[in-house]
Amino acid sequence: MSTEHSTDTVRLDEGHHVGDGGIPAQFANPGLPPHVHRMADESEAAAKRAERQVAGLFTLSILGTVLFLIAYFAFDTAHRTWVPGIGTVSTSNLLLGVGMGLGLLGIGLGAVHWAKTLMPDEEVVEERHAMRSSDAARGEFVEIMRGGGEKSQLFRRPLIKATLGGALGLFSLPLLVQLVGSLGPLPKNHLSLTMWNGTPDGEGGYTAYTARPRLVTDPESLPIKASDVTIGSVYHVLPEGLLPSPEAEDEHLREGLHHGFLEEKGKAAVLLMRLDPKDFQDTPGGKKAQEWGYQGIVAYSKICTHVGCPVGLYERTTHHLLCPCHQSTFDVTDDCRVIFGPAKRPLPQLKIAVDDEGYLIAAEPFHEAVGPSFWERG
Amino acid sequence: MSTTANDRPAMGLRTGDAPVSAPPSAGAKKLGGAVGWVDDRLGPAKGVNYLMKKVFPDHWSFMLGEIAMYSMIICLLTGVFLTFWFVPSAGHTVYDGSYVPLQGVGMSEAYASALNISFDIKGGLLIRQMHHWAALMFIVALSAHMLRVFFTGAFRKPRELNWIIGCLLSMLALVEGFAGYSLPDDLLSGTGLRAAEGFMQSAPVIGSYLAYAVFDGPFPGEAIIPRLYSVHVLLLPAILVGLFTAHIVMVAVQKHTQYPGPGRTNNNVVGFPVMPVYAAKAGGFFFIVFGFIALISAIVQINAIWVYGPYDPSPVTAGSQPDWYMLWADGALRLLPGWLEFSAFGYTLSLNVAIGALGLIPVVYGAMAAYPFLEAWVTGDKREHHLLDRPRNQPTRTAIGVAAIAFYLVLALAGSNDILAIKLHMSINDITYFFRAATFLLPIVAFWATRRICLSLQRADRNLVLHGRESGRIVQTAEGRFFEVHEPLDEYTRWKLVGFEGQEPLQLTAGTDAHGVASPAAGKDKLRARLSRLYFQDTVQPVTPAELEAAHHDGHAHEAIEGGSAAELEAGSSSGHH
The missing domain is CATH 2.102.10.10 (Rieske [2Fe-2S] iron-sulphur domain)
Incomplete structure (x- = not known):
């Protein structure tokens, strides 16, 4: 539908034209809004701060991993600790989990924070193409398949076609019979x-x-x-x-x-x-x-x-x-x-x-x- | 060794070798060398370059599927650890591990080894709890992801196949979860298996044969634990990983859908490239999900199998409940009345069990998988869609989705009817009777209410576009009248509210051909047109520039909130607000 104002001239012998008042029938997509820069893009101090935050999170990860290693060797599985709000828990499970959790979260949060503050945040536009292959490609596909059938003489030799169909239809039977036949005994009247x-x-x-x-x-x-x-x-x-x-x-x-x-x-x-x-x-x-x-x-x-x-x-x-x-x-x-x-x-x-x-x-x-x-x- | 003049130095070039430009640093040189070695042999650079430049749109709801993917990977990882200690055997043993209350108790080797993982292997409990938490997270996340895909219409052409794969993944995840929590062979999981055997027995005609085949004889037997184990660690994970790979490859091939917005069209993807943004964001998010699961597993206990004791077919297990994702199926079993069991001619048809235990999940998932095709048939929409719908702009689809959620929730709550009765001090009979009615009535109410809410939201959008934002500034005119100044929306904000397609129901074509003979498909066409009319009933069209123009020129007299016909515009003008 046209989003441009109509500029065509109307000839007198054309009869009635419905006017659109120069207004398009639908709104047009205004395109991407202007990019707004982040603090870290404009101030080196903000960028430096972001860098320190990312490094801090990565350091937290290192500390978490160290906590895990210490806890692994320091506590045996029978040791118990009372934790407010949770109760008495396995010390080993608690510290190993917290250590591993921090070790992983530190990396994850650091990477995401890095991406959000310092990596490019200007959106990129990629064009899509229709999923459908071109008519030529589809035609070629049909030709190749038909050609294969012709060259193998599949269409001309019904005996091969029929026996192959039968063989393919039946080949899974042995597997099926083995499985179904051997899974378990017949119930007979044993359930009663x-x-x-x-x-x-x-x-x-x-x-x-x-x-x-x-x-x-x-x-x-x-x-x-x-x-x-x-x-x-x-x-x-x-x-x-x-x-x-x-x-x-x-x-x-x-x-x-x-x-x-x-x-x-x-x-x-x-x-x-x-x-x-x-x-x-x-x-x-x-x-x-x-x-x-x-x-x-x-x-x-x-x-x-x-x-x-x-x-x-x-x-x-x-x-x-x-x-x-x-x-x-x-x-x-x-x-x-x-x-x-x-x-x-x-x-x-x-x-x-x-x-x-x-x-x-x-x-x-x-x-x-x-x-x-x-x-x-x- | 010869020393002729033709000798080349070891690092020299042969004819045809291209000189390589100097790398920026020693590290880069080393890395480049290794990567170059691989590329010399497999040539992946072209494909990898394409993937690394690939653009993905940004939205929080796109992370739901990501959480599911990561949870699955965490399940695979922790699951491999568990296989090193778990003994999938129903063989009898006497527990002699460090958990005092069960010392000297006879039990299966499976249960003993699960206790061993929990008490005697350092970090074993953590891995076991992470496995269980990640499994729960997997199903929560994939369910939320499915809801997102449904409500935004991401299942439409060309993504119907991926929706079907997703349905299969979701259904198999339920089975995989059930197989997993049945393995420890504690009292609770054994009771679940006991019920599962009863489900199989309810299959018409073949029930007892099916049960005897699966359990290798009478329940419980010694075969079910090793069989479930191979299903749980080999068969289903292989299928899940295979389907998941197809799922993600299809996302890459078809490119990700995006929400509508300024600059976003059906023919582009607006977002960030994999390198470096998504490599960091998605890679980082894997660590966040992993770390979160480790943290919960450290502080929140799950499935304390040692409390229940070993499986025994006779003891009482009050408050027996499956994991949350099976509650709805269990709820259906609690609600189905006994009169659905029929006996005649010496045969018994136990529909009170079979409908809930054998029919429900396949039927519901079948309906979900069929939905994209049903909707396309009713709307007549055969085009490719890469822009998502705002749920309010598809009131009928959104209402169908909410009705399905209502149905699911009623069943899931019914799966806890005993707990509800205790907590709420109510009669379990009353609760059950209420849920029986609610199974059918609540989805209808939810459908109607959701549809009206969507239409209201659409009208509110129209109102906002036509009259702008209330600025809060009151102005007095020369004649002494007061009015509030409305600020028109900027074009970007406005586009979010008007940038969707107007919708029209399918028209019924003449049911007869040129000779007046009734077309064989006339009845089907009639049904289709009827459904289409129902689907698009009361549909609200986006504001057109003409309507906005009219509202601006004649702001006080003309209050066109409702789109569509002139009659509606007239009606709107008398009931609008100032």
Whole structure:
């Protein structure tokens, strides 16, 4: 659009011309404003001062590096110092960090200050060119590529084209198959089973128990007498045989699991609570919970049905279980129904009973997979 | 040795050797010799000269990407140090280092070695903390850099590819960060991995297979630590460095964008050359970022892994939270309601997990990567842009950006809903319900409010151009009337306010061809024209010289604040101020 005033003469036979009053349609870019010199450009004293400041910052850097070296050799890692506003900290970490920090900051600040005060500050203009290559260059590119295709006879020999395409399409398969095939074992039904089903066979499966396992405390690994569980108490519980139980008669129970300890614990961990039987709700869930429990003692999987964090926060007054990761809340009085949060399913209940010595045992394994949902869990 | 007359002295010239002019000093001679030796063999002088003369524009916001770049380099440096002591193994060991509370405790070798770095290796804690702080700084800086690029429209043609690379870099940085803080195998990081395994299980159909493949069997297994380690120190850094190199090469090839201003056009770059100004400024800035990270790492503790103890799937970990950049994804998981899990025919589809854990990040980053193309489609703008937009001059884009920030912030805050509930003494249920609504409502409010604010700022700019600055000088006329003298803007200041393009929505072309047959693309065109109208709705045009002239000649009667049609000018004249 023209930014110049119109000076064309208008002929009388031309009809109506819309006038612009001699005013351009848009403002024009006024160009770079006049350069303003800095103090250091005009006064040698100011330039000298800037020089001293830059040198001072570089000297600070040298001092910082010296501080680092002294601190490295003077303090061992156990030394502690109290620093106002921070507290007791590792002397070595503090001084090494401060020394290194000053050593680096001194160089950086010095260089930037130097650039800002003494280096040229008159702006330079560089022209841009369109990113696009010229038509000639683009045409040449097409010619070269087409020529390559022609000379190699690629277009004339469909057999080569087809087989090469096939080979290129398939060559990554071996790598892919190797990786995907060998990364890990198939899950089979192992996600649906826990150590409450049987003793681990070392390959993800379980050998059924001959006698139902006892519930033992975590981490002491002591069996729990039903009569010792008072109303309002909570136990972190595992199947016996997972942790070593020094007092057990059976050799396997004495030693605990040698292999896959965390994996089993991650599926089999259970929370045991005793409620006053009248605290359970009069709902099908509440009744089932009592039936699967023993005199108000109930056991639930501790692994959240959302993404598998341990549901570890038990509110004694409301009988709510809360998962600390995403705040799913389960109501123990109603069979651990989800009353809040992102989980959908209740925590699976472990059916318990007592053996002839009065100790709590798992009457049956979990009836469903514990932990987070997956496609084939049912 | 022969001594014929044809013998040359050792320093003599052979035929064809060019005599070299004398260097200014002995040092320069030495340096020149070394550089000349390299140039004789590789000839880099031409290319290096070009780079050293290259002009970069100056603005504080251009340093955000620089901070990201330097933080990444610091991560690479400190990371190499850490690999010398870190043992990426889930093998069992009993801790016997100098941290008394954990002595005799069974743990993985990874955790034991991380403790060893923190307590027994001199300077180890400093390097570990610098690595973590630099990683946080990397993601803060690259996020801020992305916001700058978005709000100034720097992603427009010809830089769409670099925007996509930037999106990839940003997304991979999140994964890299997660892989990194999962390595020490303390209780917190193990709980994070436990959740990650749950995320994988939620994948439709293949969930359990995916989880078993990644963890080589049931969680936690012994494979995940070494696998994460090779992803964290080899695979992702290689991709990050590769993409970053492409990113920076593209900046050099396309030349840096610049803010609009006097003397700056779409066809030039106004700024300072690399040598000496940017060599000193950018080089110095690397040291500043490095020094700053060293200083924070000296005085602010981060990720005190020794407090949490070794990983165990059973203990309580109240207040479990990921690093800040994962909060939004965690927040989405906290907000998604349980009824999104469906069971039918013996199969379970756990969308309450999958949407937040598997879908959110790819979908959001996909939308970001697609944005430049969507905007160009709606505005019909296919030209090259090297001048940045002031955010207010693109009200709709700015509003979209702020709406996205609002969405992100709601999710990130939801990721701390338990901490908020404790600190604010509020019910976590109420907070969560509020955030569920806010996820959808707040972005709409933010969009609307931002758009109005941008339009108001544009009108304020017009007002300033048309009527000048209030000088504070009150003048009494002969008839006794008072008015304040307005000083007109100088042309440089004015250019900053008027030097942008006026905008028009795309017009819908006839939906039928010459024979009256409906064009197959008619529906798409209609949508496009509609979106274009919405995008440019209420658009404010820059002041034209004619408008300024009119305002000067008829300052008291004519108060054209709004650009555009004559009707608007009329309306403006009755509601303007004096």
